[in-house]
Amino acid sequence: MTSDDLGSGHPATVAFSRTYTIRNTGTAPLTLSGVAVDMPTCNNCVDVITQPALTTVPVGGSTTFTIQWTPDAPGSFGHSYRISSDAGNGPLFLFATSGGASAAPAPDLRVLHSGLPIPSMTTENLDVHEHRADRADCHDLGMQAANLDVTGVDSPGMPAPTNCTLVISGGSGTIIPGGSSTFHVTVTPQGTGSFSFQLRVFSNDTRFTMGYLFGVTGLIGLPSEIDIPGFPSASTDDAGSRSTGVSFVRTYTVNNSGSGSLTLGTASFSTSNCTASVSTVPASPVGAGGSTMIGITVTPTAAGAFACTFHLPNNDTTGAENPYDVTVSGTAIANIGNFGSMIGNYFGDNSCGIQGWSLKNVNGLKVDSFGSNPDDFPFAVGADPNVATATLLSIFGAPNHTCALTRVSNFTINIDCTNPGGGSCHEVASKL
Numbered sequence: 001m002t003s004d005d006l007g008s009g010h011p012a013t014v015a016f017s018r019t020y021t022i023r024n025t026g027t028a029p030l031t032l033s034g035v036a037v038d039m040p041t042c043n044n045c046v047d048v049i050t051q052p053a054l055t056t057v058p059v060g061g062s063t064t065f066t067i068q069w070t071p072d073a074p075g076s077f078g079h080s081y082r083i084s085s086d087a088g089n090g091p092l093f094l095f096a097t098s099g100g101a102s103a104a105p106a107p108d109l110r111v112l113h114s115g116l117p118i119p120s121m122t123t124e125n126l127d128v129h130e131h132r133a134d135r136a137d138c139h140d141l142g143m144q145a146a147n148l149d150v151t152g153v154d155s156p157g158m159p160a161p162t163n164c165t166l167v168i169s170g171g172s173g174t175i176i177p178g179g180s181s182t183f184h185v186t187v188t189p190q191g192t193g194s195f196s197f198q199l200r201v202f203s204n205d206t207r208f209t210m211g212y213l214f215g216v217t218g219l220i221g222l223p224s225e226i227d228i229p230g231f232p233s234a235s236t237d238d239a240g241s242r243s244t245g246v247s248f249v250r251t252y253t254v255n256n257s258g259s260g261s262l263t264l265g266t267a268s269f270s271t272s273n274c275t276a277s278v279s280t281v282p283a284s285p286v287g288a289g290g291s292t293m294i295g296i297t298v299t300p301t302a303a304g305a306f307a308c309t310f311h312l313p314n315n316d317t318t319g320a321e322n323p324y325d326v327t328v329s330g331t332a333i334a335n336i337g338n339f340g341s342m343i344g345n346y347f348g349d350n351s352c353g354i355q356g357w358s359l360k361n362v363n364g365l366k367v368d369s370f371g372s373n374p375d376d377f378p379f380a381v382g383a384d385p386n387v388a389t390a391t392l393l394s395i396f397g398a399p400n401h402t403c404a405l406t407r408v409s410n411f412t413i414n415i416d417c418t419n420p421g422g423g424s425c426h427e428v429a430s431k432l
Contacts, residue, residue, distance in 0.1 A: 222260030
């Protein structure tokens with residue numbers, strides 16, 4: 001028989017535990033029959049045994065078991081236990097435990113919201129941004145206590161909640177010292193403007209015989225509603241075939257169809273085989289029924305599929321639209337070589353609609369002028385030998401358009417143009 005001193009000062013009615021290790025130092029596997037109490041009852045305590053994880057312990061191995069004690073009252077407490085096995089040095093291993101208990105702690109009720117205490121007889125201010133007139137908000141108000149019995153949570157009838165209705169759930173039960181419990185308050189605003197209500201927690205904390213009482217106030221804001229016409233959040237804008245290394249711009253209208261102010265944050269990007277930036281910064285805030293513009297510049301980096309998603313933060317709290325995401329995708333086509341075999345006339349699809357084009361001398365290259373036709377805008381590439389070695393030609397077109405020509409096949413050229421105002425166009429020109 002051995003003994004284990006559990007120490008003194010354990011609070012009465014408060015559980016604690018110890019874990020013990022069984023080792024097999026023999027030369028054969030050890031079979032355990034279990035751990036049991038050696039006496040019928042625990043002296044001044046209640047104990048609970050968690051059996052060993054293993055029933056057979058290999059040579060040189062070990063397993064553990066746990067005993068939990070809850071002292072009944074101040075004073076000494078303890079119990080004795082036996083471990084049954086097929087050990088050659090004794091099938092029963094006996095040991096005793098003893099300790100001292102102190103007085104149980106007095107109940108100590110505290111109510112917290114978002115981890116911060118709300119003292120009794122004070123008022124908690126809820127974040128104005130958490131509330132809208134068209135939705136309900138669920139708030140968790142955690143309780144911390146020592147040996148506390150919570151019998152209920154309610155909202156006193158006097159004064160009655162103003163501009164809101166409440167549904168309260170949870171919270172009742174026993175909370176051990178240092179422990180916590182949570183009750184939930186679902187607030188449904190009845191209109192815009194301020195709201196308020198009171199909450200009361202009943203417990204065995206003798207300091208609050210009439211209940212732990214505190215108030216809650218907040219402000220209901222008008223709802224905003226973000227929308228980009230033609231592109232719901234998480235949708236895709238198909239940019240089609242684009243030239244590798246050539247930037248293009250997509251411009252979107254951002255509407256606020258709500259009755260409150262729409263606040264926009266700084267857009268961020270997720271990119272695959274492209275780079276992206278904001279070329280037109282949207283105005284913020286956007287008033288009810290108003291709109292603003294956002295421009296996105298995208299540059300494919302290599303041949304193949306590309307996708308650039310912009311994420312626009314905002315204060316719209318409905319429809320999973322914060323952030324508002326739109327993906328610009330397409331296929332990047334590499335310049336397949338020089339213009340040596342591209343001599344001839346070409347007609348575009350009129351997507352850019354620029355008349356009076358003229359080719360610029362690039363690095364001393366001489367290129368014929370573009371033709372001009374109000375319908376289909378043909379142009380011709382000259383036969384100058386220097387042109388045959390060019391892989392990318394730059395041109396200037398009126399008014400103030402800067403364009404790049406990219407050879408994508410023996411019969412097709414991509415035309416990508418931008419202007420100082422942030423506009424862009426993309427045209428595919430085919431050889432006659």
